[in-house]
Amino acid sequence: MDDKLLSGSESASGPVMIKNGQVVLEDRITHVALTLAGGRIQSILEEPRSIEDWVRRNPQAFIIDANQSYVLPGLIDIHCDAIEKEIQPRPNTLFPLPMALIEFERKLPLHGITTMYHSLSLGVGLSLRGDHLLTEMVELIDRYRTKRSVVRNRIHLRYEVSHLAGLPIVERYLRNKQIHYLSFMDHSPGQGQYRKPGSFERYVMKNQGVDHNEVHAIVDDLAKRREQVDWGRLNVLGNLALQNGIAIASHDIDSRESIDQSASLGVKVCEFPINLETASYAVGRGLRVCVGAPNIVRGASHDNNLRAVDAISIGAADILCSDYHPSSMLAAVFKLADEGIAALPQAVRMASLHPAEALGTEDELGSIKPGKAADLIIVDRYEKLPWVTHAIVGGSIVYSACIRY
Known part of the structure; x- marks a missing residue:
């Protein structure tokens, strides 16, 4: 990719984990944790123990709690x-x-x-x-x-x-x-x-x-x-x-x-x-x-x-x-x-x-898969309408929403 993407916040410049979300993979929806590093999807962690091990090995990681919202490819x-x-x-x-x-x-x-x-x-x-x-x-x-x-x-x-x-x-x-x-x-x-x-x-x-x-x-x-x-x-x-x-x-x-x-x-x-x-x-x-x-x-x-x-x-x-x-x-x-x-x-x-x-960009973009670009969105719903709470491009958070009730 020849894009010069803006860097995200300092807290998101290192390893990132997205947890507690309904992750939409190519063929199914599953509750897993995603880890991101170097602008790419690093891994998909499906076991609680593996999630705990990753957090322990990456104490400076930035954790995004999806709070049961959907995690989709951008x-x-x-x-x-x-x-x-x-x-x-x-x-x-x-x-x-x-x-x-x-x-x-x-x-x-x-x-x-x-x-x-x-x-x-x-x-x-x-x-x-x-x-x-x-x-x-x-x-x-x-x-x-x-x-x-x-x-x-x-x-x-x-x-x-x-x-x-x-x-x-x-x-x-x-x-x-x-x-x-x-x-x-x-x-x-x-x-x-x-x-x-x-x-x-x-x-x-x-x-x-x-x-x-x-x-x-x-x-x-x-x-x-x-x-x-x-x-x-x-x-x-x-x-x-x-x-x-x-x-x-x-x-x-x-x-x-x-x-x-x-x-x-x-x-x-x-x-x-x-x-x-x-x-x-x-x-x-x-x-x-x-x-x-x-x-x-x-x-x-x-x-x-x-x-x-x-x-x-x-x-x-x-x-x-x-x-x-x-x-x-x-x-x-x-x-x-x-x-x-x-x-x-x-x-x-x-x-x-x-x-x-x-x-012709499917090797780089389009789905949640290790090695692909970390272009992701987290989507909540309000009265059945979807709305984006976080948008991540190349591993950097480019948008996040705070909502008050």
Whole structure:
């Protein structure tokens, strides 16, 4: 890992033990003690005598009493564009990028997210998505994460395939290994997210404040650029990404044909399939399928597309992301377990181990296992809602909460 993680408190700089918690391992929940050292999970102690022996041999250890709360691996969010709202909370109100990044990052441990793939869009320009802001933000995160980080900051570059002028930018970032995840998007009218007649126009008018004449000009220009997409060049980008160990995703796919085309470009993750048939077909083709946690929390898609729980229930989705709402990740995990959609270890894997596997970091992140990075969260419940009491990244406590009743 090339992150420069902030050091924790002095008391947590040496050996650490977490005890008296319900530890969620890959396949079960168990009452054990975890020991951490050197930024990694050192051991899992399952016998009271072994716990006592460890404490005796490590008199300066920092002990965290989980007090019967859940101990989970830190959540890995592979798709979240909420940082765009941190930069521009209202139209025409841009905040300084360094301030936005720092303020957004320090919210993430509260939500249990210890690795964030900041999703930055290069393309259509329907919100905060101009090329200059995109490139400035990529460069900022790339510099920032090598100097100091509270969580593990990664970059998910979302490339709109009709944005022909963006091809050299994508290629540069791939060659320089400045991004960690790439998705190919197509937000043109008539397919995917905007397959319903008029839906694209309504979205643009609402978000950009343009009238009918202006939106028709936008649609006409997009249609012309869409016809000029060089799919051979995209295939070259896909090969370059795979050569550099960068996973590729599709976005808002709505048909088997689109899945086949995506797979030919090297796509390994299908994000937000529009319908259940497409999600099932993607799994059959060997793709991982990612659905949004807000969809689970709300019980429906905000665009009236696939219900995430329907896909999860039949094994047609195995990754959760926060999409646009980071606090939904942890809530979705526990809602899946509470409603019997998935056992808690399975639900946790969807937000930790499975994202790590999809992006090739499972040897380092994603589960509670000796030798892996000590990225952990301790989760209590209040009126059935989960909330994080401690967040640990690289063995350091980056957040702890005190509660008064």
